[in-house]
Amino acid sequence: MSLETAPKLNWWNRIANPGQFVIWTKPLLWPLVILTTALFAAGLYYAFFNSPEDYQMGDTVRIMYVHVPNAWLSQFVYGVMTISALGTLVWRHPMADVSMKAAAPLGALFTALALFTGSLWGRPTWGTFWEWDGRMTSTLVLLFIYLGLIALWRAFDDQLRAARVIAVFTLVGAINIPIIKFSVDWWSTLHQPASVFRPDGPRMPGSILIPLFVMFFAFTFLFLTLHLKAMHTEVKRRRVMGLQRRMAQGGAA
Amino acid sequence: MIGLGPHGVFIIWAYLGVAIGVAGLIGWTLYDARTTAKKLAALEARRNA
Amino acid sequence: MTAFRALLFRELRLALRGGGDMLTLVLFFVIVGAVVPFAVGPDRELLARIAPGIVWIAAFLAMLLGLDRLFRPDHEDGSLILLRQAELPLSMVIVAKLIVHWLVSAVPLIIASPLLAVLLSMEGDALWRTIVSLLLGTPALAAFGAVGAAVTVSIRRGGLIAPILIAPLSIPVLIFGTGSITATQSSAAMLFLAALSLMALALSPFAAALAISSAED
Numbered sequence: 001m002s003l004e005t006a007p008k009l010n011w012w013n014r015i016a017n018p019g020q021f022v023i024w025t026k027p028l029l030w031p032l033v034i035l036t037t038a039l040f041a042a043g044l045y046y047a048f049f050n051s052p053e054d055y056q057m058g059d060t061v062r063i064m065y066v067h068v069p070n071a072w073l074s075q076f077v078y079g080v081m082t083i084s085a086l087g088t089l090v091w092r093h094p095m096a097d098v099s100m101k102a103a104a105p106l107g108a109l110f111t112a113l114a115l116f117t118g119s120l121w122g123r124p125t126w127g128t129f130w131e132w133d134g135r136m137t138s139t140l141v142l143l144f145i146y147l148g149l150i151a152l153w154r155a156f157d158d159q160l161r162a163a164r165v166i167a168v169f170t171l172v173g174a175i176n177i178p179i180i181k182f183s184v185d186w187w188s189t190l191h192q193p194a195s196v197f198r199p200d201g202p203r204m205p206g207s208i209l210i211p212l213f214v215m216f217f218a219f220t221f222l223f224l225t226l227h228l229k230a231m232h233t234e235v236k237r238r239r240v241m242g243l244q245r246r247m248a249q250g251g252a253a
Numbered sequence: 254m255i256g257l258g259p260h261g262v263f264i265i266w267a268y269l270g271v272a273i274g275v276a277g278l279i280g281w282t283l284y285d286a287r288t289t290a291k292k293l294a295a296l297e298a299r300r301n302a
Numbered sequence: 303m304t305a306f307r308a309l310l311f312r313e314l315r316l317a318l319r320g321g322g323d324m325l326t327l328v329l330f331f332v333i334v335g336a337v338v339p340f341a342v343g344p345d346r347e348l349l350a351r352i353a354p355g356i357v358w359i360a361a362f363l364a365m366l367l368g369l370d371r372l373f374r375p376d377h378e379d380g381s382l383i384l385l386r387q388a389e390l391p392l393s394m395v396i397v398a399k400l401i402v403h404w405l406v407s408a409v410p411l412i413i414a415s416p417l418l419a420v421l422l423s424m425e426g427d428a429l430w431r432t433i434v435s436l437l438l439g440t441p442a443l444a445a446f447g448a449v450g451a452a453v454t455v456s457i458r459r460g461g462l463i464a465p466i467l468i469a470p471l472s473i474p475v476l477i478f479g480t481g482s483i484t485a486t487q488s489s490a491a492m493l494f495l496a497a498l499s500l501m502a503l504a505l506s507p508f509a510a511a512l513a514i515s516s517a518e519d
Contacts, residue, residue, distance in 0.1 A: 059260060059261065059264060060260045060263060060264060062264050063263065063264055063267045066267060066268060066271045067267070070271070089512070089516075106278065109274055109277075109278050112274070113270070113271050113274045113275075116267070116270050116271075116274070117267045117270070117271060120263045120264075120266055120267040120270070121263070121267065123263055124259075124260040124263050141470045141473055144466075144469070144470040145470045145471075147466075148463075148466050148467045148470065151463055151466060151467075152453070152454075152463060152467065155454070155457045155459065155463050156456075156457060161456070161516070161517060164516035164517070165453050165456070165513050165516055165517045166453075167516075168449075168453065168509055168512050168513040168516065169449070169453045169467065169513070171509070172449055172471070172506075172509050173470075173471070175505070176471050176474075179474050179498070180470070180471075180473055180474055182474075183473065183474035183477045183478060183494070184473070184474075184477070186477070186478075186481075186494075187477045187481070222275065226278060226279065226282050229282050229283075229286060230282055230285070230286075232286065233282070233285050233286040233289050233290075236286075236289045236290055236293050237289045239293055240289060240292050240293050240296060243293075243296045243297070243300065244296065247296070247299075247300070
C-alpha cells in the first residue's frame, strides 16, 4: 500500500494499536510522576503546617485530607472502569480492556485505604472504629465488588475473552452501585450529610479546602500515573503470553 | 512539627497506613513492570536467536 | 412464541426429572434456618427478632446453591451453542430458563418458609409478611444469579466465584427483604423490593445473554 492510499489515522485509531499506545503515552509518564510528587509535597505541607484545626474535630480533621481523596478515587476508578467497559463492548477498543484490567487492583487498594482512614477517623469522632452507617457500608460493598472483579480476571485463562465478559459484569455493577447506595442509606441514616459540594456553596472554611483540593488532585494524578504504568505493563504481558503461545506451538510442530 | 492534639496517634496511623499502602502499590507496579519487561526481552532475544 | 413455550417445557421437564435437587434445596433452606437457634441459644424473644434475617439468609444461600445448574449442564453438553443459534433470541432463552429456575428453586422455599417461620417463633402478621416478601424478592435473587452464572459459565472452576460476585449485588434484596418483614416500614420496603425485582428481571436477561455470547466468540 502506498502512502497516499493509506487511511488517515486519527489519534483514536492510532492508540488502538497497543504498541503505538505505549509509544505515544510513554513521554507522559515522567511529567505525571513529577506533577504527582509536587502535588503531594504541597498537599502534605498544607495538611500539617499550614491549616488550622477544626473547631469541632480538632486535629483529627487532618485525617480528612487523606480520607476524602481515597473515598473519591474509590468511585472515580469504578467510573473509569465503567467507561472502559463501554469501550470494550461498544467500540471493541483494544486498549479499553487493558485499562479495565489495570484499574481494578488500584481501585481495590484506594477503596481499602478509604475504609482504613475512615475507621481511624471514626474512632476519635464517633468513638468506634467501625460503624454500620450508610457510607462506610456501601464503600465496603464496593470493595467486595472490586475484589470479585479481580478474582474474575484471575479465573479466566483467555484474557481477550475475559475482557468482554468482565465488561458486562462491570456494567451490571455500575447500574447496581447507586441502588446499593440507596438501599444502604435507607437501612441506616446516621452519617453527616454531604458537606463539600452543596447548592449554597462549600460550607468548609477555605483554610481547610485548600489542602483538601491539593491532596485531591495529588491522589487523582497518582492514580493516573499508576494506571498508565500498569497499562503499559499489561500490554507487555499480553505480548509475552502471545510469544509464549507461538513458541509452544512452534515447539510442538 | 506541630502537636497533633489528643488524637495524634490516629492521625499518624492514618497517614502511615496510606503511605504504606501507596508505597506498596507503587512498588508492586514497578516490580510487575520490570519482571514483565525482562520476560519480554528474554523471549524476544530467544526468538531472534 | 411456540419456541418459547417448547423451551419452557423442556427446562421444566429437565428440572423435575432431577427431582432430588428440589428436595435437597428445601432441606438445605430449613436446616440452615433451624441450625441458627443452636448457635445463638433458644431465647424465643431474640429468635423472633432475628428471624426475618435468618429466613432471608437461608433463602439467599439456598438460591446460590442452585445457581450452577442454570447454564452449566447446557454448556457442558453443548446445547447452549445450539440455543445461541436458534431463531429465538438468547435473551428470551434466558427468560425461559429464569422462569423455570424460579419455579423449581424459589417456590419450594416459599412453600416451606412457614415451617421455618414457626420454628423461629414468628407469629401471625410476620408469618404472612415473610411469605409475601419472599414472593417479591426471590425473582430479583434469581435474576442476579442468572447474571453471575452467565458470567462464570465458561470458567471451568467457576462454581465458587459466582456467589462471590453475586453476594454484593444482592445486598439491596436482603435489606428490603428483611425490612418488609419487620413491622415499622414494611409497606415501603415491599414496594422497593417489588421495584427491584421488576428492574432485575427486565435487565438481567440481556446482560446474561451478552455475557454468554461474548464468552464464546
